[in-house]
Amino acid sequence: MAPTTRRRALTTLGAALAGSVVLPAADAFAGEQRRGPRPLWRAHAHNDYEHPRPLLDALDHRFGSVEADIHLVGDQLLVAHDPEDLDPSRTLESLYLDPLAARVRANRGWVYRGHRRPLNLLVDLKTEGSATYLELDRRLRRYQHLFTTYAHGRVLPGPVTVVISGDRAARAPMEAQTVRRAFYDGRLADLGSPAPASLIALISDNWTLHFTWRGVGAFPDAERRKLHTLVRTAHARGQRVRFWATPDAAGPARDAVWTELLAAGVDHLNTDDLAGLEAFLDAHRQA
Numbered sequence: 001m002a003p004t005t006r007r008r009a010l011t012t013l014g015a016a017l018a019g020s021v022v023l024p025a026a027d028a029f030a031g032e033q034r035r036g037p038r039p040l041w042r043a044h045a046h047n048d049y050e051h052p053r054p055l056l057d058a059l060d061h062r063f064g065s066v067e068a069d070i071h072l073v074g075d076q077l078l079v080a081h082d083p084e085d086l087d088p089s090r091t092l093e094s095l096y097l098d099p100l101a102a103r104v105r106a107n108r109g110w111v112y113r114g115h116r117r118p119l120n121l122l123v124d125l126k127t128e129g130s131a132t133y134l135e136l137d138r139r140l141r142r143y144q145h146l147f148t149t150y151a152h153g154r155v156l157p158g159p160v161t162v163v164i165s166g167d168r169a170a171r172a173p174m175e176a177q178t179v180r181r182a183f184y185d186g187r188l189a190d191l192g193s194p195a196p197a198s199l200i201a202l203i204s205d206n207w208t209l210h211f212t213w214r215g216v217g218a219f220p221d222a223e224r225r226k227l228h229t230l231v232r233t234a235h236a237r238g239q240r241v242r243f244w245a246t247p248d249a250a251g252p253a254r255d256a257v258w259t260e261l262l263a264a265g266v267d268h269l270n271t272d273d274l275a276g277l278e279a280f281l282d283a284h285r286q287a
Helices: 003-018 025-034 056-060 092-106 129-140 168-176 188-192 221-236 252-264 274-284
Strands: 040-045 063-073 076-079 119-125 149-151 154-156 160-166 183-186 200-206 240-244 268-271
Touching (some): 056 063, 063 092, 063 129, 063 274, 092 119, 092 129, 129 160, 129 168, 160 200, 183 188, 188 200, 188 221, 221 240, 252 274
Parallel strands (some): 040 063, 040 268, 119 160, 183 200, 200 240
Antiparallel strands (some): 063 076, 149 154
């Protein structure tokens, strides 16, 4: 494949996975009056289920990405961080899948009315990955047209893009599927692998394992160059980037790190503070 053709293919794939669907000019103009508030696509709600209203609080703050941890208990997928917090009423369907399906129906096919990009739903598998993923896959199949789908080598955008994180054993059954409604959350080590963005749609990693800077003082030039290189490499492959364990206490250090992440083009900023990140992104007018 010629370099120009390959770049176009990667751009198309990245747009599908990130949801950058371009409306025709006439449709975009006609839809202006039907649009809701501008979503903050870079905002990621870490451990979203710990907020008073899982999913709904993040959507009220216009977040473009939310995270749900799941445990396979019998044949149920329960949402919680730790086993002692499991509650049979807090299923993945009741907290996320059913509300998302209802919202998409109400908003004419997308999570945010008038904004044709998918919400990123990061599902962290807390129990054995293979069995948990296969049960999740069965559940996702029940929601027709809700999820971005990989089918026989093509990525078909939907209102919600599911990315699988957590237990690494999920990767094998995912790679074996010719049709799936989820993608894999890679690590920085996967940037050098041959796995395509149609499998590894997102690269996530622990900030503290790769960078010494915590937002105090100047960002070392070598670390800034490293960050920009990592993001450029991922984007050239059609993959998005997220870091966890960045400073999250309100203050200058957090704002300094977020500012550098934005400047480098990091796709998702991780936070437990929904209002804080919303205000930050609005102030910087980048989403």
